[in-house]
Amino acid sequence: MPKDFGIGAPQKRREDIRFLTGRGVYTDDLKIAGQTYAVFCRSQVAHGRIVSIDTTATAAMPGVLAVFTGEDFKDVGGNPAGWLIKSRNGEPMREPKRPVLAHGKVRHVGDAYAAVIAETYQQAKDAAEQLAADTVIDELPAIVDMAAAVADASNRVHDEIPDNLCFDWGWIEDNRAKVEEVFKTAPHVTTLELVNNRLVPNAMEPRASIGEYFPGTGDYKLTTTSQNPHLTRLLVAAFVLGIPENKLTVVAPDVGGGFGSKIYHYGEEALVLAAAKKLGRPVRWTAERTESFLSDAHGRDxxxxxxxxxxxxxxxxxxxxxxxxxxxxxxxxxxxxxxxxxxxxxxxxxxxxxxxxxxxxxxxxxxxxxxxxxxxxxxxxxxxxxxxxxxxxxxxxxxxxxxxxxxxxxxxxxxxxxxxxxxxxxxxxxxxxxxxxxxxxxxxxxxxxxxxxxxxxxxxxxxxxxxxxxxxxPSHLVGVLGSRVGLYDAATVRVNATGNISVMVGAHSHGQGHETVFAQIVADKLGIPEASVEIVHGDTSKIPFGMGSYGSRSLAVCGVAMTKAVDKIVAKGKKIAAHMLEASEADISFENGKFSVAGTDKAKTFGEIAFSAYVPHNYPLETLEPGLEETAFYDPNxxxxxxxxxxxxxxxxxxxxxxxxxxxxxxxxxxxxxxxxxxxxxxxxxxxxxxxxxxxxxxxxxxxxxxxxxxxxxxxxxxxxxxxxxxxxxxxxxxxxxxxxxxxxxxxxxxxxxxxxxxxxxxxxxxxxxxxxxxxxxxxxxxxxxxxxxxx
Amino acid sequence: MPKVTMRVNGRAVSGEVEGRTLLVQFLREGQGLTGTHVGCDTSQCGACTVHVNGAQVKSCTVFALDVDGAEVTTIEGMANPDGTLGRIQQAFQDHHGLQCGFCTPGMVMAAAALLAENPKPTEAEVRHHLEGNICRCTGYHNIVKAVLAASGQDVSAIAAE
The missing domain is CATH 3.30.365.10 (Aldehyde oxidase/xanthine dehydrogenase, molybdopterin binding domain)
Known part of the structure; x- marks a missing residue:
């Protein structure tokens, strides 16, 4: 018989109610007072040198509030690669700068080289068309085929990278000779040449971002379609725009699928923030589907x-x-x-x-x-x-x-x-x-x-x-392999005074059902109803930290952080119970939502312990802080x-x-x-x-x-x-x-x-x-x- | 600007629109009915599916002015009068017929149109009818199952249950 509660139960998803009634809130569903619209000019050629962008006519068009080009971002940082890979010869990979807007050259069809902000979407779109007409790009031969790209050093995607090679990686290089020996003497060798076809992830919700700036405090807010709001905050703040991390909030509300494509930070996110600051008004952008095809990160190939x-x-x-x-x-x-x-x-x-x-x-x-x-x-x-x-x-x-x-x-x-x-x-x-x-x-x-x-x-x-x-x-392992980040995750379990629970998790749910499943786990561990547990995700101002959802990591990393935080809650609860029940902490057991003294019928419910933690009239204040909230970070080994x-x-x-x-x-x-x-x-x-x-x-x-x-x-x-x-x-x-x-x-x-x-x-x-x-x-x-x- | 009037989910609404304003824009931006989603620009994905005078329509494909005087139903109008999930919505929840939820409103509206016309469809008929609605999350398994279940058919023999 399947369980009907907690871990292992085929629980119906609580988030379905809002999605099935049209009450989900995706980024594009938000309406913010004073909002303006960004539309990007994207390269129509695969490779070209930007000769000139004349913004004069565009800037004078109805409703146009601002025009940005690559020139406006040439002095800010680039969007970095998260892993440093070394070539077989020990050289580090080649890392060309990835600017907010293309500068000097455009490098793929869809590469954004300018953005127009206007009062309405249609005005922005019309103005972007004007700007495209006033832009001169000298088309260069396109580099499409990988073998040809490596063979022809004269045509370069990045002028400073002669053979279009990022790196030449051997794994494990020390085994190369040994493997060659095996092949020389093997009784049979089968060879297959194959293509792993390039795919477009195609989350059904196109990417979208809204930038806001609050001049009274100097705070920024980015609402965006992200699997990974904390990493986006880190990249935008520390690497691209130089905003202090504590002045930027990144919110990923309901997100309509990701499949990898929404792990990453994209230039559009930086643009709407920079534009919001310049204009003092919210700036929003939602990709059209073809824009997604042209500019989302693809897969395989x-x-x-x-x-x-x-x-x-x-x-x-x-x-x-x-x-x-x-x-x-x-x-x-x-x-x-x-x-x-x-x-x-x-x-x-x-x-x-x-x-x-x-x-x-x-x-x-x-x-x-x-x-x-x-x-x-x-x-x-x-x-x-x-x-x-x-x-x-x-x-x-x-x-x-x-x-x-x-x-x-x-x-x-x-x-x-x-x-x-x-x-x-x-x-x-x-x-x-x-x-x-x-x-x-x-x-x-x-x-x-x-x-x-x-x-x-x-x-x-x-x-x-x-x-x-x-x-x-495991951070220690990926660090050796070249990762520039740690890949732990974090969760805070907050037991409120009335005994219900808010769990702030670093993992982001964009279809995986965390709001239901994570609540099942917490409820099971604490012996309380699932309905008492609320899962909070996707907002850097509410959540301790997180590395997002990808690589089948939500449960195996963040879920474990969450259970470790629950363990800390239980441990503290035992201390409180020991005091209230006048017993030794070692004699307190916790089962089915009750703290009991072993071998007696003396017990306190989870709710009573929570109440006591917040109304600590009978409480070991000299040795224990009031409140019942614990955070755990978990880094798998x-x-x-x-x-x-x-x-x-x-x-x-x-x-x-x-x-x-x-x-x-x-x-x-x-x-x-x-x-x-x-x-x-x-x-x-x-x-x-x-x-x-x-x-x-x-x-x-x-x-x-x-x-x-x-x-x-x-x-x-x-x-x-x-x-x-x-x-x-x-x-x-x-x-x-x-x-x-x-x-x-x-x-x-x-x-x-x-x-x-x-x-x-x-x-x-x-x-x-x-x-x-x-x-x-x-x-x-x-x-x-x-x-x-x-x-x- | 011209004025358009229609009934949306049983309520009379009107607003000024441009000639080029799409029905989906009128619903989302004019009426705040953001349950109807835009997933493509080419009438392929079906996330914007609504009913106009009972017929299944992709609301990104019709101008608001073209449905002047019409009866429009969106996902927001599919729950029971007491606010609980309607039959098709409930089947989607019961059979995990949604994940990220973005295509879901269109799927429910498409399923409702199918079942109105064909109350006991076969699996093949359900799959054929959903040809114009793309889902990237579910591999369609549980959507098809949910629609069959909503039609009152026994789905207990369908794999992986």
């Missing part, structure tokens, strides 16, 4: 050659990869960590492979910045591994299930140190594979295939066994390692190349589960995005650097009819060994494990139909499948 060395029985001996990773025109905040430490460190998968070497060259191009998108580096690693393993199985005529099984790290091997620098604390990869085979009814596949064949369809079965490192992240096995069945229409996903089965190990309904929802969403990547979505820049897929008319978002009902199982649970909740994180799993399962299924279907195709790049569109069939 790797070109990889992966090699697998093994014996003839399919025992893995080594993996080796060479990857070109696109960072676009500027370094977004996490862009240098994504293709390196979120990718290379996962390149051993759940396998006991003895030798791995990863090389990543990260390249500047005249395209939008690329950064972490749901999964961030780990989907790229998983896709490369799971595709090359499938190819090897076909080459050696081995069963892909058995090959994975025999290479799995086994349960007796934990903690397991991989050759790429991680220590997996626990897992059971055999169990999730067995569960997927059972739940996905692999036994019945042949009958389903025969039925499909009767209808002229080719049916295929694809498998992917994945692992990720999340709960990002390892990543968490969710893992699982995914099965996909597809039907391919050999006449049209159309692929239909018939079923998708997930067997995951997320450790302990706090709310199964929410976990299922997270997996569904991830799988939906993974199927989107595998079959539909592609971000296409043409040779001139024009984004051809810049709207929903051109970019194929998965729709309801593109996906099936999914089967999600999370019954295999090996609790995380190093956090007290035993949780691992489930937000990214679906997006990590699903793309290779889909593509493996398509290749399997084609082979079963006698069509010997070894690989099709994503998206596996009807055109690509049809061409592959014709060329086979």
């Amino acid at each position: 790797h070109v990889t050659k992966i090699e697998l060395a093994c014996d003839k029985q399919g025992n893995f001996l080594a993996f080796r990869t060479e990857t070109l990773a696109n960072v676009g025109a500027y370094l977004s905040n996490f862009s240098t960590a994504t293709p390196t430490f979120l990718h290379g460190t996962l390149m051993a998968g759940p396998y006991k492979v003895p030798a791995v070497y990863v090389n990543v060259k990260t390249v500047f191009t005249n395209t939008a910045p690329v950064d972490a998108y749901r999964g961030a580096g780990r989907p790229e690693a998983t896709f490369s591994l799971e595709r090359v393993i499938d190819k090897m199985c076909r080459e050696l005529n081995l069963d892909p299930f058995e090959v994975r099984r025999k290479n799995f790290i086994t349960t007796d091997m934990f903690p397991y140190t991989t050759p790429v620098g991680l220590v997996y604390d626990t897992g059971n990869y055999q169990a999730t594979l067995d569960k997927a085979i059972e739940v996905g009814d692999v036994k019945g596949f042949e009958a389903r295939r025969a039925e499909s064949a009767k209808r002229g369809k080719l049916r295929g079965l694809g498998l992917s066994t994945w692992i990720e490192a999340c709960g990002i992240a 390892n990543f968490t390692y969710p893992a699982g096995a995914y099965l996909c069945e597809v039907e391919v229409d050999p006449d049209t190349g159309k692929v239909q996903v018939c079923s998708f089965t997930c067997a995951d190990d997320f450790g302990n589960i706090m709310n199964p309904m929410v976990v299922e929802g997270q997996v569904h969403g991830g799988v939906g995005q993974g199927i989107g990547q595998a079959l539909c979505e592609n971000t296409h820049y043409d040779e001139n650097g024009q984004l051809v897929t810049g709207s929903y008319m051109d970019y194929a978002m998965p729709r309801a009819s593109d996906v099936p009902f999914y089967t999600v199982d999370y019954s295999c649970q090996t609790p995380c060994t190093h956090n007290p909740l035993g949780v691992k994180g489930c937000g990214e799993a679906g997006a990590i494990g699903s793309p290779p399962a889909v593509v493996n299924a398509v290749i399997d279907a084609l082979h079963r139909g006698g069509i010997k195709v070894s690989h099709i790049d994503m998206p596996v569109s009807p055109a690509r499948v049809w061409s592959a069939i014709q060329n086979a």
Whole structure:
């Protein structure tokens, strides 16, 4: 029987009420007295030198209040990269300045070089059109293809970076020679060249920001679509505008999805703040969808050659990869960590492979910045591994299930140190594979295939066994790896005098359901009704600190901080109870919301203790402060390692190349589960995005650097009819060994494990139909499948 | 400026608009009904879906003046008279058919139009009907399930429950 209260209960979400009745408050829903509107002028060419911007006519247009260009921000700071990566030769990465507004050059279509502020949106938009007409930009040849960018030193995205290379990273460089030796003597080597397609995150709420300045106090307020309000405050205050951190409040109200794209600070946020100060009025901006396509940080975009060395029985001996990773025109905040430490460190998968070497060259191009998108580096690693393993199985005529099984790290091997620098604390990869085979009814596949064949369809079965490192992240470890921030999180538990509770958490919820799930945990720990607990998030003026929500870290890092703060509340409550009950503190136990003296019926309820803390008439004031509020920061000592096995069945229409996903089965190990309904929802969403990547979505820049897929008319978002009902199982649970909740994180799993399962299924279907195709790049569109069939 | 008059969620409203003012702008900015969202500029995402004289309409695609005199229903008009969640809204909550909530108003309005026309749709019919509404969070699983449940059909056999 599922629980109906607290930890583990499939509690319906309290936040749904406001979203379902139209009472959510997203940034663009706010109306502020005296507000003005910003519209940005964005480059229409991928690469060009700004010759002149004549603001005269624009400034005189109706309603125009101010015009800003890159010149206005040339003396303030740039938006920095959060991770310093070093090249194989020890040199630090190249870090060009990322200005608030482009200055000197524009470097991608959509690069903002000016902004107009006006009384109304239409006036601002009209004026921005005028300004664009009065701007002269000399177009330069666009740098779009990564290989060409590195090969041609004459054409540079940043004039000071000769080969367009940000860094050339080896992981682990000391293993390079050893891995080469393995490949020289290996009985079999499988090689696969593949593309991990560039994706646009496409949170349904476009980015939006409102800047306010209060001259009476000198305070600023930024309301913005952020997954990460504290980091945004830090970046805007300390790095870009030089505002004292304590004079800036950042609020992220209801946020309509993020998927990575709203982790980062963007120039528009700095602009609305600077403009608000100059005008003394609120300044607002909301992206149009095409603006989002052009200027949100994109995801993925790797070109990889992966090699697998093994014996003839399919025992893995080594993996080796060479990857070109696109960072676009500027370094977004996490862009240098994504293709390196979120990718290379996962390149051993759940396998006991003895030798791995990863090389990543990260390249500047005249395209939008690329950064972490749901999964961030780990989907790229998983896709490369799971595709090359499938190819090897076909080459050696081995069963892909058995090959994975025999290479799995086994349960007796934990903690397991991989050759790429991680220590997996626990897992059971055999169990999730067995569960997927059972739940996905692999036994019945042949009958389903025969039925499909009767209808002229080719049916295929694809498998992917994945692992990720999340709960990002242990600061001591990421510090060594180049992170410029700590990745702990924080929470304050405030017990109010009437006994109800406000919990201020650093994690931000933009769909994950923290308001419900975090309250379940606190209520469970304190033995009080969930309705007594309120979760407060997304406001730097209310919350102690936080590093935001991404990397499946909300529960595994912030949730743990919250439980540690609860533990402190209980500890203080015991002291108060001991005094009130005239007992020794050591004799006080706390259970089901009651502090009791062991072996007696003397007890005080949680509410009585809370009241006493605020009305301390009978209270140990000489040794204990009144009040009942505790804060905890939690820095994990390892990543968490969710893992699982995914099965996909597809039907391919050999006449049209159309692929239909018939079923998708997930067997995951997320450790302990706090709310199964929410976990299922997270997996569904991830799988939906993974199927989107595998079959539909592609971000296409043409040779001139024009984004051809810049709207929903051109970019194929998965729709309801593109996906099936999914089967999600999370019954295999090996609790995380190093956090007290035993949780691992489930937000990214679906997006990590699903793309290779889909593509493996398509290749399997084609082979079963006698069509010997070894690989099709994503998206596996009807055109690509049809061409592959014709060329086979 | 021309004046437009309509009934929104049963209430007579009017306001001055420009010729180019979209219905969604009139609702959000003129009437403060910010439950109707704008997620794209090309009538693709469906977050702005409302009902005009009972028909499902993307409010970013019609001018406010074009619906002069019409009966408009938005997400704010979908709850029961006592303020509790309506049948479709309740099914969305019961089956976790929403996450970030941004596409949700459009999904509910689209589902309501479907069920008015086809009270017992099949799974395929639900998926087909939601073709014009994009969700990035849920992978559609629980949205489709919620719509089927709202139609009174038994969804207990649907996977992952």
